[in-house]
Amino acid sequence: MSLWRVEWLRLVRTSRWIALVAVFLLVGLGEPVLTRYLGQLLRGSTGDTYIHITVTSPQPSDGLTSYFSNITTLGTLVVVVVAGLAFTIRANPPLAMLYLTHVPQRSRLLRPRLVTVAVATAVVALLGGCAAAYETAVLIGAPAAGRTAAGVAISAAGMVFAVAVTFLAAALLRSQVGAIAVALGAVFVVVPLTDLIPGVRNLGPNVFTALPVSLQTTSWSTDDTWSTLVTAGLAAVCVAAGLWRARRWEL
Amino acid sequence: MRDTAVWLPILGVLVGFVGFCEVELVRRPARYLPKLVWALIIVAQIPLGGIAYLVFGRGELARDGRRDKPARDEGRDERRDEAARADRADAEPPPSTVPTADPSRDPVVIRPRDAAPPTTAIRTHALTKVFDSGAGLHAVDLAVPARGVYGLVGPNGAGKTTLLALLAGLRRADSGQIESQSRILLCPDTPAFEPWLTAAETVAAFTGHQPASGVVADALARVGLADVRDRRVGRFSRGMTQRLGLALVLASRADVLLLDEPTSALDPQGRSDMLDLMVALANDRAVIVSSHILADVQRIADTVGVLRDGRLLYQGSVSDLLDQHTRPSWQLHLRSGAPALAARLAGQPWVAGVSQTVGGLRVDTTSVHAGETQLPVEIAASGAELIALNPVGADLESVFLNLVEAGS
Numbered sequence: 001m002s003l004w005r006v007e008w009l010r011l012v013r014t015s016r017w018i019a020l021v022a023v024f025l026l027v028g029l030g031e032p033v034l035t036r037y038l039g040q041l042l043r044g045s046t047g048d049t050y051i052h053i054t055v056t057s058p059q060p061s062d063g064l065t066s067y068f069s070n071i072t073t074l075g076t077l078v079v080v081v082v083a084g085l086a087f088t089i090r091a092n093p094p095l096a097m098l099y100l101t102h103v104p105q106r107s108r109l110l111r112p113r114l115v116t117v118a119v120a121t122a123v124v125a126l127l128g129g130c131a132a133a134y135e136t137a138v139l140i141g142a143p144a145a146g147r148t149a150a151g152v153a154i155s156a157a158g159m160v161f162a163v164a165v166t167f168l169a170a171a172l173l174r175s176q177v178g179a180i181a182v183a184l185g186a187v188f189v190v191v192p193l194t195d196l197i198p199g200v201r202n203l204g205p206n207v208f209t210a211l212p213v214s215l216q217t218t219s220w221s222t223d224d225t226w227s228t229l230v231t232a233g234l235a236a237v238c239v240a241a242g243l244w245r246a247r248r249w250e251l
Numbered sequence: 252m253r254d255t256a257v258w259l260p261i262l263g264v265l266v267g268f269v270g271f272c273e274v275e276l277v278r279r280p281a282r283y284l285p286k287l288v289w290a291l292i293i294v295a296q297i298p299l300g301g302i303a304y305l306v307f308g309r310g311e312l313a314r315d316g317r318r319d320k321p322a323r324d325e326g327r328d329e330r331r332d333e334a335a336r337a338d339r340a341d342a343e344p345p346p347s348t349v350p351t352a353d354p355s356r357d358p359v360v361i362r363p364r365d366a367a368p369p370t371t372a373i374r375t376h377a378l379t380k381v382f383d384s385g386a387g388l389h390a391v392d393l394a395v396p397a398r399g400v401y402g403l404v405g406p407n408g409a410g411k412t413t414l415l416a417l418l419a420g421l422r423r424a425d426s427g428q429i430e431s432q433s434r435i436l437l438c439p440d441t442p443a444f445e446p447w448l449t450a451a452e453t454v455a456a457f458t459g460h461q462p463a464s465g466v467v468a469d470a471l472a473r474v475g476l477a478d479v480r481d482r483r484v485g486r487f488s489r490g491m492t493q494r495l496g497l498a499l500v501l502a503s504r505a506d507v508l509l510l511d512e513p514t515s516a517l518d519p520q521g522r523s524d525m526l527d528l529m530v531a532l533a534n535d536r537a538v539i540v541s542s543h544i545l546a547d548v549q550r551i552a553d554t555v556g557v558l559r560d561g562r563l564l565y566q567g568s569v570s571d572l573l574d575q576h577t578r579p580s581w582q583l584h585l586r587s588g589a590p591a592l593a594a595r596l597a598g599q600p601w602v603a604g605v606s607q608t609v610g611g612l613r614v615d616t617t618s619v620h621a622g623e624t625q626l627p628v629e630i631a632a633s634g635a636e637l638i639a640l641n642p643v644g645a646d647l648e649s650v651f652l653n654l655v656e657a658g659s
Contacts, residue, residue, distance in 0.1 A: 001455040001462055006448070013447040015275070015309060019302040022268045026298045029261045081306060094443035101419045101437040102457040102499070131260070138256045251421040 024128025032063035063136030087170030280310030402552030433506035442496035446485025588635025
């Protein structure tokens with residue numbers, strides 16, 4: 001039985017796939033509904049006596065914008081937790097001993113974990129995007145196919161970037177809680193902070209992860225290309241650094 | 252129609268997800284919180300409550316669907332394991348208490364073994380690993396024969412586990428070299444496995460075989476886990492887990508096996524059979540056994556290494572160790588004449604010591620030959636009435652204590 005099969009069983013038998021699918025599917029199906037009925041919800045909660053709320057009719061892009069905005073935080077949170085649980089091999093030393101002695105090459109040990117989690121994440125991100133597009137089309141109107149497809153693809157790539165960051169954190173730290181906390185800190189704090197640095201504020205992963213939203217209303221720019229390349233490069237660096245660090249693991 | 256198309260998928264996913272979580276909660280043990288609390292969280296915080304339950308609160312379930320206590324509550328020692336096995340006796344056939352004794356595979360005679368081949372499986376040169384506390388290993392020159400059992404003994408903190416970790420590649424040495432062309436496997440004293448894999452899948456996953464293969468079945472049968480091959484490892488007791496670790500070793504193609512306290516969680520019968528198994532394994536590979544149970548090491552080891560404070564005090568055959576570090580001793584059971592014989596023996600140059608015991612004397616001689624040839628002569632000359640004359644066997648434990656005390 002190969003390690004690829006083991007990783008598949010890890011995903012299935014620990015029910016982590018259900019957690020992933022549930023989040024992306026529920027947000028994908030729910031956000032367009034919230035967008036469509038936002039006006040009614042606000043009017044229902046405040047009443048018409050003193051405050052008069054005017055909500056413009058939602059556009060198809062609004063449904064997807066709402067989905068992408070929420071999945072970038074909630075989805076990333078769940079993805080980092082699932083990835084962190086899978087990548088922190090050394091959190092359980094006796095189990096790590098088993099893996100590290102029976103699978104001498106660290107890259108051979110870690111590759112199936114990384115790829116399985118990354119692919120699962122990308123698939124559920126695509127699934128969530130499709131669900132959001134479906135609900136938007138039924139409820140608000142058909143969104144632009146090209147922008148939607150690009151947004152869904154970039155959203156999935158952004159999740160894979162979070163997986164890569166978690167991979168590096170797990171290679172550096174033994175504990176599951178520590179690795180997950182550092183990865184969340186990197187994704188939610190460090191990456192947005194790069195916006196404060198002049199010269200790179202439009203080129204970093206923060207721009208890339210916001211692309212699915214911005215693409216619904218604006219066109220692709222040169223900065224977007226750069227941010228895509230920078231994000232891809234950073235993800236590759238995270239994976240390479242994680243593998244390099246893993247080769248130096250000691251128990 | 253439009254409304255149905257909007258709400259039906261959402262409702263379906265929500266109901267399906269919450270229903271799945273609640274069903275899982277009923278079927279499985281829950282972790283960290285009572286089931287009722289998890290049930291409320293799942294319903295009150297859709298979908299995060301369910302996700303939190305699936306990721307953190309979902310306990311392991313045996314493959315046959317039987318509910319049981321959480322793994323962390325399971326037996327922490329062998330007595331509890333036995334009790335747990337007894338409790339389960341009516342629910343399912345327990346694993347055989349002892350590994351399958353196959354006379355065609357397991358040797359009857361434990362020691363002595365044929366002389367080990369001259370080649371070495373592992374050789375270290377001045378292997379050094381020093382921790383911040385100062386403990387560790389200091390210039391250890393190990394030479395492990397390619398076949399046979401190598402017993403690694405030493406007090407707590409002597410560096411046994413560190414040495415095994417270095418040999419297995421789990422730690423890096425500060426200096427020194429490890430020479431080995433062999434494939435090395437380490438089985439820790441309390442091995443841990445993925446709780447969601449079955450026993451057969453566990454062995455298969457780490458040995459490259461298929462779960463249904465004969466190699467896996469044979470390995471599980473030899474350690475007495477054939478009956479539970481399809482049960483998830485999360486429900487195993489500590490003793491069963493230790494057996495599974497040895498099944499992994501059996502199914503592997505490793506040339507060198509590093510076993511750290513391999514019998515510490517087994518009952519006496521299981522321990523005895525496991526020792527036989529290790530000797531059988533050592534017929535075609537090197538087995539390095541770290542153990543505190545010196546009687547076990549003396550029983551199975553061909554070569555022994557004594558560690559103390561990170562230094563190798565002795566390395567060589569067990570018989571040489573006993574010969575070099577113990578004096579031949581004889582127990583004389585006498586009907587009469589003990590005091591006279593004691594006085595007579597005390598003046599002999601080949602007698603190292605004489606002490607009175609109940610019903611006779613204990614005599615230490617400078618050599619085995621002297622005891623065998625001179626002692627009967629002196630007994631006859633003294634007029635003492637002899638009932639029995641027996642050599643007293645030296646044991647590894649007393650030698651080990653002598654060595655360690657001398658080293659300190």
